[in-house]
Amino acid sequence: MIGVFDSGSGGLTILEALHEAMPEQDFLYLGDHANAPYGHRSNEQIVDMTRQCVETLFGAGCDLVVLACNTAAAIALRTLQQDWLPKAYPNKRVLGVLVPMVEALTGVPWSQEHPNGGKPKDRSILLFATRKTVESGSYLDEVNKRAPHVALVQKACPGLVDAIEGGAGDAPMRGLIDGFVGEVLADVPAPDAAVLGCTHFPLVRDYFRRALPATTELLSQPEIVAKSLKDYLARHAEFQESGSGHIRLLTTGRPQDVTMADAYLPEKLRHFEDHTRA
Template identity: 55%
Template structure:
């Protein structure tokens, strides 16, 4: 079984792509709705909450967990992997949604020899829209620079966007917010538009078309759920010990109110998703 963890239900957009890509695998999703959102929480608190969520999924039988939350991936993933995982859960693995995006932008595999990969390529600019905490972590610029120093990364925090999406705000209000953030990015890029932008929050794919409309024609908008699904399939090919097909079952857990979350989840998952309390 593959676990998928998120601070809320934005990660359902990732789960949807994972299940579509690996329909014979069993998935267990956990949303920490009681503590959402993570975007403005202190780093130590994000780490503690992420560790607790991953532990719950391991306790339920997951052998591999995907952090379907950019904030958790940016702030907590490396520390979990380096200082906690092998001691607490030897033989288990935790992956994040940050890695596939970095690989897509740089063309350099995550586990490649970074020093050997530092070959000058064509200079280009990439924009990143994300939560305030993901932006403050500097994870995307840091990892991209280590692999492709010729790529200029410009970030734009979007603090109002997740609350608007989760509240199912009128589309016009969401579009106005997206336009505001797109204009903010373009102001800092006065010389030329980026070649691509990364939607660095799992909520944002639900309004990807609004980003496309708000940006100059020709700017590529990278799909995080699809890239994560492609990356996981490649990972399972390299690590067959985690490639354990089941019955294609998908289960949903929440730390919040199951009835309220179930009512909201369909929009993110694309079909009914009944949550139980963990």
């Protein structure tokens, strides 16, 4: 059973893609709705809350957990991998969404780093993300290490996660996203590509698609992450388990209050249980 963690319901976009790519796998999802969103939290809080939720998934029988939250992956993943897992859970693994996205944006494997300089920047990519992800500089730093020819332009989208979780209607959602996209297009009018660097944002992908130029490629984070995990499992057979394709959803909040998914996701991804039942 593979664990999938997100600060709320946004990670369901990743879970849906994982299930489609690996229908034989069992998945256990945990959304930390009681503490969402993570964007305004301190780094210390994000690390602590992420660790607690990962530990819950470990305790429920998951040996491998995917951080489907860009903020958690950008802020907490390295600390968990380097300082916590080797001591507490040496035989378990935590992966994030940042690594496969950086590889997709740069075309360079994660293990390869190149110094800045050399080839001039001839490709522009927009990154729409939460304020915390942008402030962490994780995407920008890692892209610069590997692909000096890529100009990554980051745009924080404050309030968008709240709007999605709250089920905002068409007009306010369109206005919010048109505003974010319009601001960045004023500086980069013809970007080559754009990526939605928050797992909530693919839920409103169509709004971004309409707001962006038709020539701008809109990269799919869920599909990229799903392919990356499938490749990882092919290389690490110890984390592959035969299952029945079962999906179970847990929340740290009140299940009856987790209603956002009703508007955007299929029936199988709508029914949450209390996380204490893990």
